[in-house]
Every structure is written in structure tokens, then in C-alpha cells.
Amino acid sequence: MNMPDVPLMSMLRERMSWLESRQNVLSQNVANADTPGFIARDLVPQDFESLLKGSGPSPFHITLAGSDAHHIGVTSSTNDYSSRETPDVEQSLNGNSVSLEQEMIKVSDTQAQFQAATNLYSKALSMMRTALGKSGP
Amino acid sequence: MDFNTSMMIAASGLRTQSERMKTITENIANASSTSQVAGGDPYRRKVATIHSNFHRDLNATLVEAGNPSPDLSDFRKQYDPGNPAADKTGYVKMPNVNSLIEIMDMREAQRSYEADLTVMDSTKSMLARTIDLLRR
Numbered sequence: 001m002n003m004p005d006v007p008l009m010s011m012l013r014e015r016m017s018w019l020e021s022r023q024n025v026l027s028q029n030v031a032n033a034d035t036p037g038f039i040a041r042d043l044v045p046q047d048f049e050s051l052l053k054g055s056g057p058s059p060f061h062i063t064l065a066g067s068d069a070h071h072i073g074v075t076s077s078t079n080d081y082s083s084r085e086t087p088d089v090e091q092s093l094n095g096n097s098v099s100l101e102q103e104m105i106k107v108s109d110t111q112a113q114f115q116a117a118t119n120l121y122s123k124a125l126s127m128m129r130t131a132l133g134k135s136g137p
Numbered sequence: 138m139d140f141n142t143s144m145m146i147a148a149s150g151l152r153t154q155s156e157r158m159k160t161i162t163e164n165i166a167n168a169s170s171t172s173q174v175a176g177g178d179p180y181r182r183k184v185a186t187i188h189s190n191f192h193r194d195l196n197a198t199l200v201e202a203g204n205p206s207p208d209l210s211d212f213r214k215q216y217d218p219g220n221p222a223a224d225k226t227g228y229v230k231m232p233n234v235n236s237l238i239e240i241m242d243m244r245e246a247q248r249s250y251e252a253d254l255t256v257m258d259s260t261k262s263m264l265a266r267t268i269d270l271l272r273r
Contacts, residue, residue, distance in 0.1 A: 016267070020139040023263065024197065027143040027256045031150030031200045033249050034157075035189045038198075100252045111259045118266045125270075 012121045018046050019114045021081045026110065030103050036094035040103070042086040140267075142195045143260045149199040150253035156202035157185040157246045161239050168234045176224030180232040182208035185242075208233055 022043045032038040088099035160183050170180040186203035210233045218227035 017139070020143075020263070023256075023260055024139055024143045024146070027146040027150075027253075027260065028198050030249075030252050030256045031146045031153070032189045032198060033150075033252060034153075034187050034245070035200055036187070038189055100248065104252060104255060107256055107259050111263055114263045115266060118270060122270055 006124075008124050009121070012117050012124065015046070015117045016114065016121070018043065018081055019110050019117065022110050023107070023114075025083050026103055026107050029098050030100065030107070032096075033098045033100055033103070034096065036096055038096050038098060039085045040088050040098045041083045042106070043081050043083050140260055140264045142197055144257060145195055146197050146199060147253045147257040147260065149201065151250060151257075153187055153200045153202045154246050154250040154253065157187065158243065158250075160185040160205045161243050161246065164234050165236060165239050165243075167232060168236055168239075170232060171220065171222040171229055173222070175222060177222065177230075179212060179222070179230050180234070182210075182232060182234045184208050 087097035088102045091097045167180040183205035213231040220229045
């Protein structure tokens with residue numbers, strides 16, 4: 001059993017990588033805030049239930065068999081989160097639908113969520129350290 | 138690393154806005170540049186163009202500034218017979234630059250630039266947080 005197999009850890013890792021992807025999408029929106037015809041995008045929100053199901057050892061989880069331990073396997077977690085077009089409330093005359101205020105709110109929200117995830121991650125680590133019998137930080 | 142992609146996207150935004158700022162500055166600086174010859178055309182206002190292009194490597198939509206296109210609206214005419222650029226009737230063609238419009242454009246570019254900087258800051262702090270996990 002390695003670290004990523006701990007459900008809590010893998011969930012947090014999944015969450016962090018989702019937030020990372022979201023930051024990516026949001027920065028595309030902000031950069032294209034003046035591009036004519038650009039429509040704002042956002043990631044589809046994470047589903048807690050599927051996250052729970054996805055993190056545990058699933059009987060349907062199939063990976064490629066390798067003949068050697070050193071072979072690079074196909075990892076179960078992919079960074080492909082689906083995004084969809086989410087036009088902001090206002091649309092300018094050139095067809096651009098990015099509202100900078102809206103995007104700024106989303107960016108700071110993502111940052112706060114990421115902060116929460118990293119704090120939880122380090123908390124989980126210190127809990128493990130406690131279980132190991134060493135004093136926490 | 139995905140955070141680097143976010144940084145690159147924000148950087149492309151910064152680059153584009155500063156390019157746009159350059160065009161606006163050019164317009165403001167040349168707001169009263171008349172022709173060198175009598176009756177000739179003065180400075181023609183340029184319009185900054187912005188378009189997005191898909192970067193295959195980063196798998197993201199970056200933004201870039203296109204070539205500035207000329208503003209084809211009419212020139213202003215000012216009666217000033219003593220001016221060397223005046224035509225036979227004594228009128229001087231002045232550039233079609235409206236400083237009010239340029240200032241508004243400048244404000245908009247500044248706002249977008251600030252937004253890009255904010256995204257960069259926020260991405261940077263997220264990256265720092267991740268690295269901080271190593272210290273615990």
C-alpha cells in the first residue's frame with residue numbers, strides 16, 4: 001500500500017488536480033477577456049459521490065498488465081476534466097462574454113479551495129505521523 | 138506541470154495588453170501630427186486587434202495581438218491658413234484620433250492587465266502552497 005492508495009490522500013490529490021485544471025481554464029478566460037467572440041468556459045463541478053467511488057479500490061478498475069515492474073503503467077487518474085461554455089451575465093458588442101469581475105471571484109474561490117485542500121493534506125500527513133508515534137509539527 | 142500552463146496563459150495576456158498599450162500610446166502621441174506636405178493626409182489612427190489562438194503544446198487557448206489595422210474614419214478639418222500643411226482653402230487635415238476614446242481604451246487595457254496579474258499572483262501562491270507541503 002503506497003501513499004496514493006490512502007483514500008483521503010487520493011481524494012485530496014484528485015481535488016488539487018481538479019483545482020489546478022480549473023485555474024488553467026480561468027486564466028484562459030481572463031487572458032481572452034478582450035478577444036472578440038470568445039465565450040467563457042468553466043469546468044464541470046466535481047461530484048462528491050463519484051469522487052468517493054473513484055477513490056476506493058474498485059472491482060471494475062482495469063489497468064494494463066506489465067511483464068516487468070519497471071514498465072510504465074497507465075495511471076487511473078487523468079487530468080482531463082471536461083469543461084463547458086459558461087457565458088457570463090454580460091456580453092459585449094464584439095461577442096465576448098467574459099466578465100472580469102466574475103472571473104476574479106472564481107479565481108480567488110479556486111485559490112481558497114486549493115488552500116483548504118493543501119491544509120487538509122498536511123493535516124492528514126501529521127495525523128499519520130502521530131500514528132507512527134512521532135510528535136507532530 | 139499545469140500551473141506553469143496557467144502562468145504561460147496569463148503571460149500571453151500580459152504581452153497582448155502591453156502590445157495594445159503600445160498602439161494606444163502611438164495614437165495619443167500622434168494626436169496632432171499633420172502631414173509634411175501641403176494638403177496631404179495626416180497620421181491615421183490605428184486600432185489594436187486581439188485574437189486567440191490554440192496552442193497545441195499547452196493544450197490551451199492563448200491570446201495574441203494581431204497587426205494594428207488602420208481606422209478608416211474621416212479626418213478632422215481645422216481652419217489654419219498659416220500652417221504649412223494647409224491646403225489651398227486654408228484647411229488642415231488633423232488625425233482622426235479622439236483622445237477621449239484613447240483614454241477609455243487605455244483604461245480597459247490597464248484593467249485587463251491587472252486581471253492577468255491577479256491570476257498570475259493567485260497561481261503563484263497556489264504553487265507555493267504545494268511546495269510548502271514538503272516542509273511539514
